[in-house]
């Protein structure tokens with residue numbers, strides 16, 4: 001009898017862990033990351049083969065709901081012992097989108113400088129905006145979010161400067177009155193991809209918790225190009241007041257930058273403005289403006305993203321010289337066409353922020369666990 005019963009043992013009950021494991025293989029079609037790591041699964045129960053959970057969507061009524069539901073159900077039904085899967089949906093409250101309660105950053109406004117595309121002058125704009133805001137008397141931090149091409153230290157003239165580590169605390173260097181920190185100093189670019197992901201995640205937290213930014217009026221973040229993991233994590237972790245999109249005037253850039261703008265829209269991060277860089281070239285001999293890279297992408301983007309065109313920055317050798325030499329053009333040649341255009345961008349940007357500023361982003365209490373990242 002005992003032996004007989006052995007063969008008719010009831011199946012092991014399905015556990016929530018099994019369900020989570022199955023759902024962690026289901027990708028959200030748009031950002032191509034799994035539902036579990038995106039924090040979309042809530043209220044999970046599994047009882048007597050009846051599995052029930054809520055999927056939290058970023059946006060109500062999104063067309064993604066149907067494919068997400070289908071994929072999730074299929075994955076869970078494939079677990080042996082599951083009889084029915086009950087999925088409901090809810091929309092993320094705007095405030096919960098950003099993990100602000102666990103960070104330690106005292107900045108009145110955090111502004112990301114972004115672009116769907118590399119080489120459009122994003123870092124140049126981030127550096128010059130930061131310095132221009134500093135010149136106006138604001139307390140400014142500049143965070144280089146680019147792991148693969150951290151150019152901020154070079155463009156700020158502190159390429160060899162190391163942050164000073166004291167116990168857990170990291171004191172970032174100052175350059176031209178701006179507090180500068182680079183992800184490139186925390187996440188080695190040559191680390192294997194499998195490490196870079198989690199390291200990056202921790203590095204972002206460290207940057208905001210262990211880095212002694214001091215009190216800031218503005219933290220400018222130079223986001224890496226594209227809409228991948230780093231952008232997503234930074235965007236979801238930082239309490240962003242909004243993003244500034246940088247484009248060049250030609251259509252090729254337009255499509256990529258629009259995609260970047262879309263990402264912010266979906267994460268409920270306002271696009272504060274568009275800056276068109278390398279807009280035209282003023283001939284030093286005849287003074288005529290030539291639209292070398294085409295025309296119109298800035299205006300078109302501004303319309304499509306429903307955000308003001310903050311400035312059109314000309315192609316100006318002084319910009320490159322300033323970048324290479326570590327003396328940003330707003331400081332080295334403020335009266336040059338590019339210097340003026342970048343000052344204008346900073347002016348218009350902060351009037352927009354002041355008009356819409358609601359709450360300061362002051363946050364404390366990050367949990368203590370962290371992997372130790374080396375400070376080079």
Ligand SMILES: Nc1ncnc2c1ncn2[C@@H]1O[C@H](COP(=O)(O)OP(=O)(O)O)[C@@H](O)[C@H]1O
Pocket residue numbers: 115117118119120121122123124125151277278313314315316317318319320321323324338
């Ligand atoms: N308006 C401009 N005029 C002249 N050179 C520029 C201008 N904007 C950017 N550059 C130069 O173009 C190169 C790429 O700019 P960068 O800011 O590094 O782009 P991104 O961060 O988008 O990759 C740099 O050498 C920079 O000095």
Ligand SMILES: [Mg+2]
Pocket residue numbers: 122123124146149151
């Ligand atoms: Mg760059």
